[in-house]
Structure formats: C-alpha cells, structure tokens
Amino acid sequence: MTDIVDWVAVDWGTSNLRAWGIAADGSVALERHSDRGMGRLTRDQFPAALNGLLEDVKGARSGPLDVLICGMAGARQGWLEAPYLVAPTDLRALLASAVRPDMPDGRLAPSILPGVCQKAGADNVMRGEETQLLGLAATQPGFSGMVCMPGTHSKWAELAGSRIERFSTAMTGELYEVLRTHSVLRHSLTGDLDGPGRAEGFALGAQAGLDHPDKLLGTLFQVRAGALLSDRQPDWCAGYLSGLLIGTEIGGNRHLIGQAAVPLIGASALCALYAQVLAMIGATGVPHDSTAIVLAGLKAARSYAA
Amino acid sequence: MTDIVDWVAVDWGTSNLRAWGIAADGSVALERHSDRGMGRLTRDQFPAALNGLLEDVKGARSGPLDVLICGMAGARQGWLEAPYLVAPTDLRALLASAVRPDMPDGRLAPSILPGVCQKAGADNVMRGEETQLLGLAATQPGFSGMVCMPGTHSKWAELAGSRIERFSTAMTGELYEVLRTHSVLRHSLTGDLDGPGRAEGFALGAQAGLDHPDKLLGTLFQVRAGALLSDRQPDWCAGYLSGLLIGTEIGGNRHLIGQAAVPLIGASALCALYAQVLAMIGATGVPHDSTAIVLAGLKAARSYAA
Numbered sequence: 105m106t107d108i109v110d111w112v113a114v115d116w117g118t119s120n121l122r123a124w125g126i127a128a129d130g131s132v133a134l135e136r137h138s139d140r141g142m143g144r145l146t147r148d149q150f151p152a153a154l155n156g157l158l159e160d161v162k163g164a165r166s167g168p169l170d171v172l173i174c175g176m177a178g179a180r181q182g183w184l185e186a187p188y189l190v191a192p193t194d195l196r197a198l199l200a201s202a203v204r205p206d207m208p209d210g211r212l213a214p215s216i217l218p219g220v221c222q223k224a225g226a227d228n229v230m231r232g233e234e235t236q237l238l239g240l241a242a243t244q245p246g247f248s249g250m251v252c253m254p255g256t257h258s259k260w261a262e263l264a265g266s267r268i269e270r271f272s273t274a275m276t277g278e279l280y281e282v283l284r285t286h287s288v289l290r291h292s293l294t295g296d297l298d299g300p301g302r303a304e305g306f307a308l309g310a311q312a313g314l315d316h317p318d319k320l321l322g323t324l325f326q327v328r329a330g331a332l333l334s335d336r337q338p339d340w341c342a343g344y345l346s347g348l349l350i351g352t353e354i355g356g357n358r359h360l361i362g363q364a365a366v367p368l369i370g371a372s373a374l375c376a377l378y379a380q381v382l383a384m385i386g387a388t389g390v391p392h393d394s395t396a397i398v399l400a401g402l403k404a405a406r407s408y409a410a
Numbered sequence: 411m412t413d414i415v416d417w418v419a420v421d422w423g424t425s426n427l428r429a430w431g432i433a434a435d436g437s438v439a440l441e442r443h444s445d446r447g448m449g450r451l452t453r454d455q456f457p458a459a460l461n462g463l464l465e466d467v468k469g470a471r472s473g474p475l476d477v478l479i480c481g482m483a484g485a486r487q488g489w490l491e492a493p494y495l496v497a498p499t500d501l502r503a504l505l506a507s508a509v510r511p512d513m514p515d516g517r518l519a520p521s522i523l524p525g526v527c528q529k530a531g532a533d534n535v536m537r538g539e540e541t542q543l544l545g546l547a548a549t550q551p552g553f554s555g556m557v558c559m560p561g562t563h564s565k566w567a568e569l570a571g572s573r574i575e576r577f578s579t580a581m582t583g584e585l586y587e588v589l590r591t592h593s594v595l596r597h598s599l600t601g602d603l604d605g606p607g608r609a610e611g612f613a614l615g616a617q618a619g620l621d622h623p624d625k626l627l628g629t630l631f632q633v634r635a636g637a638l639l640s641d642r643q644p645d646w647c648a649g650y651l652s653g654l655l656i657g658t659e660i661g662g663n664r665h666l667i668g669q670a671a672v673p674l675i676g677a678s679a680l681c682a683l684y685a686q687v688l689a690m691i692g693a694t695g696v697p698h699d700s701t702a703i704v705l706a707g708l709k710a711a712r713s714y715a716a
Binding site: 180188221223226227228229257260272273274275276278279282283285286287288316317318319320321322324325326329330332333334349352353355356 | 486527529532533534535563566578579580581582584585588589591592593594622623624625626627628630631632635636638639640655658659661662
C-alpha cells in the first residue's frame with residue numbers, strides 16, 4: 105500500500121520517533137512510529153531510520169518529499185546539530201533556522217528545526233518543546249502567560265503570542281525516578297505503589313511542597329521517616345514523594361503563576377496531577393493533548409517559511 | 411598482647427565499626443576498627459563481630475567488660491532494636507533507655523544506646539548523632555542553638571544544653587551522589603572533578619542555592635545547561651552541584667541560623683565547605699572533630715547512669 109502526502113511532520117525525541125503524513129488539505133493522512141529515538145542511534149543511522157519509517161510514503165508532487173523534524177535529532181549528539189535560537193525570540197523563525205542533513209538518495213528532503221537556549225546567567229536549553237509552544241500559540245491566538253510542560257525535565261515558559269520570553273527546566277520527573285530507584289527512599293518505595301494510599305500521600309506531599317518549597321532537601325527524608333515511624337505503606341510513600349516534588353516545583357514558580365489558567369502540555373495522567381496541585385493555589389491547569397500540540401507546531405513552523 | 415581497660419566505647423555505624431578501650435583515668439588506652447558495619451552483618455553475626463574486634467582486650471575488674479555502643483547496631487535491621495527516645499528529650503537519659511543484647515559467653519556486657527525520633531507531623535529519626543550531640547553538650551557546657559552534622563544525611567538539631575528540642579534531616583550528600591551517578595547530570599560530571607574550576611563552581615552554586623532555596627528543582631538543571639552552553643568543565647560542574655546543594659540546605663534553614671556560630675560535626679573537608687557557605691550569610695561554622703565528639707558522647711552517656 106502506498107500513501108500519498110503533501111509533506112511529513114516528524115517528532116524525533118530521545119526515545120521515540122513519530123511521523124505524520126500531511127495531506128494537501130492539512131489533514132493527517134497517515135501516522136508512523138518507531139522506537140528508533142535519538143538515544144538508540146549513531147549519527148550515520150538516522151538516514152536509514154527515516155527512510156525505513158517512510159519507505160511506503162510518496163509525495164503528491166514530483167521532486168523530494170519535505171520532512172519537517174523537531175526534537176533531539178537536532179542535538180549535538182543527534183543527526184545534525186541545529187544551533188539554538190536564543191531566548192527571548194519569536195518562534196515563527198524556527199524554520200528559517202532549520203538545518204538540512206544530506207540523504208543518500210534524493211527521495212526525502214528533511215529539515216531539522218532548532219531548539220531554544222537561554223544564556224546570561226540563566227543557562228538553559230530546550231529541544232522539541234519550542235515546537236509545542238509554537239503549536240500552542242497557533243491554536244490559542246493571543247495567549248500570553250506561563251506554560252507548563254510536565255515530564256522528566258519539566259519546562260516552564262513565559263509565552264507572549266509566538267514569542268518565548270524566558271524559560272526554566274525542573275528536573276522533577278527524573279528526580280522522582282533516581283530517588284525511587286537509587287536512594288535510601290527505595291526501601292519505602294518497593295511493592296504496590298498504586299494502592300489506595302497514594303492519593304492521600306500525594307495530597308499531603310503536595311501541600312508540604314507548596315508550603316515550603318525551600319525545604320525540599322529536608323522534606324524528602326520524611327518519606328523514609330514516615331515509613332519507619334508511622335507505618336506508611338509504599339503507595340502512600342510514592343504518592344507523598346510525587347506530590348512533594350510537584351508541589352515544590354509549582355511552589356517555586358508561584359510568583360510567576362499567580363491564579364492564572366496555565367496550559368499543561370504532556371502526558372494526560374501527569375497533567376492531571378499538575379492540575380490538581382495548581383488548583384491548591386487557586387490557579388487552573390488546562391491540559392492539552394501533546395500529540396495534537398506538536399503537530400500544530402510543526403504545521404505552524406512550516407507556514408512561516410522564510 | 412593484652413590491653414587492660416575499664417570499659418569499651420563503640421560507634422557501630424552502617425559502614426564501620428570503631429571501638430576505644432577507656433582506661434580508669436578516662437584516657438583512650440586502645441583503638442580498634444573494622445569494616446564490619448551494620449550494613450554488612452546479619453543479626454546473628456553481631457556477637458562474633460564484637461568478640462573478634464575485642465578478643466585481646468581485658469577488663470581491669472573481674473566480671474564482664476562493659477561495652478557501650480551507639481549507632482545503627484540499635485536499628486530495627488541491626489543487632490537488637492533500641493527503641494527511640496522521642497524529641498524533645500534530655501539526652502542524659504540515653505543510657506537509661508539502652509538495650510542489652512545477649513552474648514554467647516559472659517566476657518562482654520554490651521549496651522546499645524537508643525536513637526531519637528520526632529513525630530507529630532514532622533517524622534524524623536537519628537541513630538548515632540544523638541550521642542554526638544550529647545558529646546557536644548558535654549564539651550561545650552551551656553551551649554544552646556543550632557548544630558549541623560553534615561553528611562550523606564545531614565542532621566540539623568536545635569540543642570539547649572543536653573536537651574534536643576527538634577531536628578531535621580537533609581538528604582544533601584545522598585542527592586549529590588545519586589545525581590552524579592544516575593541522572594542526566596552525570597554527562598557533565600565525568601572526568602577530573604577536582605580540577606581548578608571546582609572552587610569557582612562551588613562559590614557560584616552556593617550563592618544560587620542561598621539566594622533561591624525554593625528553586626532547587628530548576629537550578630539543578632543549570633549544571634547540565636552550563637556544560638552544554640558555556641563549556642563548563644566537569645570540575646566546575648561538580649563544584650556547582652555541591653555548592654548548590656549545600657547552599658540550598660543552609661538557605662532553607664536560614665531563619666533558624668541567623669548569624670550564629672554553628673557547631674559543625676562531620677568529616678573535616680565537608681565541614682570546611684559548610685563553614686564557607688555559612689560565612690556567606692554572616693554566620694560562622696565551628697568544626698568539631700567527629701571522633702572526639704562521639705567519644706565524648708559515649709563517656710557522657712555512661713556518666714549519667716540511671
């Protein structure tokens with residue numbers, strides 16, 4: 105079976121590779137995905153990975169098929185480095201700064217969008233999230249304010265239309281994983297982590313984090329002490345740790361959030377937890393489907409051709 | 411060779427076992443140490459470990475030789491659980507709450523001192539540090555104020571003479587290790603970590619932690635971003651991470667510290683780093699030799715027999 109498309113949108117992350125064939129009317133004509141993320145590939149394996157994923161896809165016009173890529177494929181350790189735009193910057197400039205890696209045959213014409221960095225004493229980087237932010241700007245015209253993208257490394261960005269003013273990265277998800285797996289807390293986090301105590305632990309941990317975001321190094325140990333002294337079970341401890349970290353993240357950004365409606369872009373279960381904690385400070389989390397947002401961002405980036 | 415002593419002081423931690431034979435005049439007649447810490451022993455191996463360490467040691471009097479033990483030997487997963495005293499409490503009561511494990515022969519008469527716990531919504535535990543705190547109280551009569559015990563799990567205790575009013579535990583040292591070893595930051599922390607950039611990184615990280623202890627989840631990522639964007643080397647990154655964590659720990663306790671002289675009990679290199687950061691907020695760190703302090707604590711505990 106051959107699929108005919110106008111161009112191909114690609115989100116090439118560390119762990120996953122996802123592609124959408126876009127028809128002439130802008131609809132999604134086909135989807136492809138594989139586990140050949142940047143982290144599993146050497147530099148010279150990228151062309152074959154892309155060709156393999158799209159081998160049965162044909163362009164509607166003669167000549168090479170445009171493939172627009174965002175994400176870690178453009179990292180220094182990826183396929184071809186796409187140098188960062190420097191925030192503050194207008195994300196409509198993404199395509200004008202894309203890099204174009206060579207392909208062994210002329211069938212596909214890939215472009216890789218740049219990430220965004222921040223310097224001047226607040227060093228930070230993103231790759232992939234900038235395209236989601238442009239997608240949010242495209243689907244919510246006129247939006248200005250804080251956007252939260254929960255995940256392994258949560259991004260908080262201040263958006264003004266299609267401009268990204270500044271951003272930060274919280275290592276919340278990764279800290280949960282390394283503490284659960286490698287720290288003394290693991291003794292309290294072995295067993296059924298999704299039992300009925302999880303919700304109570306989450307609420308208490310989130311409140312502790314919101315109340316005292318400056319005390320994280322100390323409150324973390326209460327996961328262990330609670331298990332030793334108060335017979336807290338693994339589900340409660342997992343909820344407490346998760347709530348404590350998310351509460352601390354949101355508590356540390358409270359002055360930037362106020363009581364706004366905060367767009368949340370990420371996995372839906374995680375966005376629901378962030379929305380719960382945002383509600384505890386009188387703000388509102390508004391979940392967005394991350395696949396729809398990244399696709400909107402790739403379409404928007406393409407629409408702002410130089 | 412046989413050594414004749416009045417009694418034996420023992421610090422039995424997770425990783426190490428240390429013993430001092432105390433002569434009738436209170437001086438240290440002999441020292442022994444081994445790596446047979448609590449973490450390496452099953453419950454039934456403790457008697458032989460103690461007998462082996464002290465096999466050539468004889469008491470000055472007839473009858474069993476008193477051995478006074480502090481530390482993790484009294485943990486639930488240790489030799490024999492010594493139930494916690496509950497803070498606030500007077501540490502002169504340690505010996506009265508000791509437990510006395512059986513020995514296969516009657517040559518040694520061990521007593522294990524309890525740890526101290528804290529409940530009522532601020533669950534916390536210590537084992538070993540309470541004896542050091544009593545040692546500090548004995549060597550600094552009349553001292554009242556915050557005491558810091560830097561380490562894998564740093565303890566901060568509010569002492570009033572021999573009373574411990576309340577305490578907290580910061581997972582600072584352990585967080586440094588798990589982030590260095592298991593997180594994305596490891597990519598920036600491989601190589602020579604003790605180069606000349608370490609001191610500059612430490613000072614900058616400490617200032618960031620002191621300025622914004624509520625931002626730790628975000629500033630942690632700057633270790634990685636600084637390596638990617640500003641070509642920060644592994645020594646700088648290691649210093650920054652260390653400074654950031656210690657600065658955050660001290661920054662989060664700033665309201666309790668003020669500009670006091672804070673006794674520091676721990677490894678001397680680590681205490682020097684804490685003293686450097688305390689000086690940045692106008693306080694003073696006063697290092698104490700941890701071996702001398704634990705020995706003073708065991709002597710003091712013995713002197714307050716029930």
